[in-house]
Amino acid sequence: MSVASSAAVGPPPGMKVRLSSNESPFGPSPAAIEAATAALADAHLYPDDQSIALRAALTTHLGRAEGEVAVGTGSAALLMDAIPHACADGPPTDTPEVLAFARSFVVYRLAARNAGAAYVEVETGGPASGETDGYARDAEAMLAALTDDTRVVVVDNPGNPTGAHLTGEELTTLIEGVPAHVTVIVDEAYHEFAAGQRGYATVRELDVAHPKLLVLRTFSKAYALAALRVGSIAGPVDLITALDARRTRFNVTATAQAAALVALEDTDHLARTVEGTIEGRGRMAAGLRELGIPFTDGLGNFLTIELGTAAAPVVEAYAGFGVGVRPLAPYGMDEQLRVSVGTPAEVNTFLEASRTVLADVPTRR
Numbered sequence: 001m002s003v004a005s006s007a008a009v010g011p012p013p014g015m016k017v018r019l020s021s022n023e024s025p026f027g028p029s030p031a032a033i034e035a036a037t038a039a040l041a042d043a044h045l046y047p048d049d050q051s052i053a054l055r056a057a058l059t060t061h062l063g064r065a066e067g068e069v070a071v072g073t074g075s076a077a078l079l080m081d082a083i084p085h086a087c088a089d090g091p092p093t094d095t096p097e098v099l100a101f102a103r104s105f106v107v108y109r110l111a112a113r114n115a116g117a118a119y120v121e122v123e124t125g126g127p128a129s130g131e132t133d134g135y136a137r138d139a140e141a142m143l144a145a146l147t148d149d150t151r152v153v154v155v156d157n158p159g160n161p162t163g164a165h166l167t168g169e170e171l172t173t174l175i176e177g178v179p180a181h182v183t184v185i186v187d188e189a190y191h192e193f194a195a196g197q198r199g200y201a202t203v204r205e206l207d208v209a210h211p212k213l214l215v216l217r218t219f220s221k222a223y224a225l226a227a228l229r230v231g232s233i234a235g236p237v238d239l240i241t242a243l244d245a246r247r248t249r250f251n252v253t254a255t256a257q258a259a260a261l262v263a264l265e266d267t268d269h270l271a272r273t274v275e276g277t278i279e280g281r282g283r284m285a286a287g288l289r290e291l292g293i294p295f296t297d298g299l300g301n302f303l304t305i306e307l308g309t310a311a312a313p314v315v316e317a318y319a320g321f322g323v324g325v326r327p328l329a330p331y332g333m334d335e336q337l338r339v340s341v342g343t344p345a346e347v348n349t350f351l352e353a354s355r356t357v358l359a360d361v362p363t364r365r
């Protein structure tokens with residue numbers, strides 16, 4: 001029996017090409033599937049509550065010291081713990097604030113709400129136009145928005161759904177400017193796709209220190225294990241210990257631990273996935289350019305397209321071609337679409353459909 005995708009998550013059942021959820025169309029490492037399958041034979045046993053082997057492997061992979069890495073059921077779950085924890089950590093305030101760029105990953109807002117904190121957005125540049133990417137972020141503007149009540153600064157780098165990123169230099173400016181009592185969270189969910197491109201740098205490459213700096217990674221994107229729910233958070237030992245104490249016991253399943261461990265080792269599969277994604281993103285970008293449609297060519301595994309008209313009918317029109325794309329109304333982006341990179345064949349289908357679907361949108365030059 002298959003599990004039908006909910007309307008909130010995926011395209012309607014039966015959609016041929018699912019480009020709506022920033023998943024990897026290249027699938028998980030075959031070795032990871034094998035490890036997960038083997039782990040199922042022991043499904044009657046509780047998993048390792050501490051995820052010892054996976055944490056050790058991630059500690060090495062991330063260049064960290066013992067105790068500096070925790071894992072959870074995806075970075076979304078880790079954020080749901082880390083943001084409320086950080087809101088209560090620091091000089092007492094009745095009105096804690098979580099600071100993020102406008103149109104950041106939606107979970108930051110949900111976690112702030114759970115913490116009873118105000119969610120404060122820092123405005124970005126406007127939409128893409130012509131050949132120029134949109135939603136440019138300004139580290140100085142974020143620093144200017146800090147108040148005595150700010151307890152968390154959270155940045156998705158690169159960002160979802162805008163694709164915008166801060167360069168290493170800009171990220172350094174931001175982190176260095178945040179007071180020591182404020183937790184800085186950098187969410188690197190798309191790191192593997194962004195590495196080495198257009199000034200992007202992971203926090204680890206920066207010459208920067210902050211006592212409350214947390215960095216998130218996930219196995220859901222380039223490692224293609226979204227259904228298994230595994231992510232990691234790295235930071236100072238005291239903070240990671242406190243965060244790890246908040247999580248549900250036995251949270252990461254044995255199947256997920258086994259798959260993630262092997263996926264981390266399968267560097268060939270990862271390289272093929274990243275290469276295929278960047279190639280597909282380039283072809284999608286070239287096709288949209290040819291059609292004269294502005295878009296943000298972000299560093300994730302997706303593009304953010306400007307329509308200049310309500311997105312809902314355009315989503316419907318793509319659905320008519322069996323292509324599921326993501327409307328962004330929950331982000332206040334009523335005239336934009338996010339389209340994830342697919343396999344080469346899926347990219348062809350998307351580009352083919354786009355020639356008809358985008359023929360009359362107002363942004364077309």
Ligand SMILES: Cc1ncc(COP(=O)(O)O)c(C=O)c1O
Nearest residue numbers: 074075076105156160189218220
């Ligand atoms: C910026 C960002 N962070 C985190 C996540 C969530 O990842 P996970 O599947 O690890 O919860 C996503 C997923 O879309 C994302 O775009």
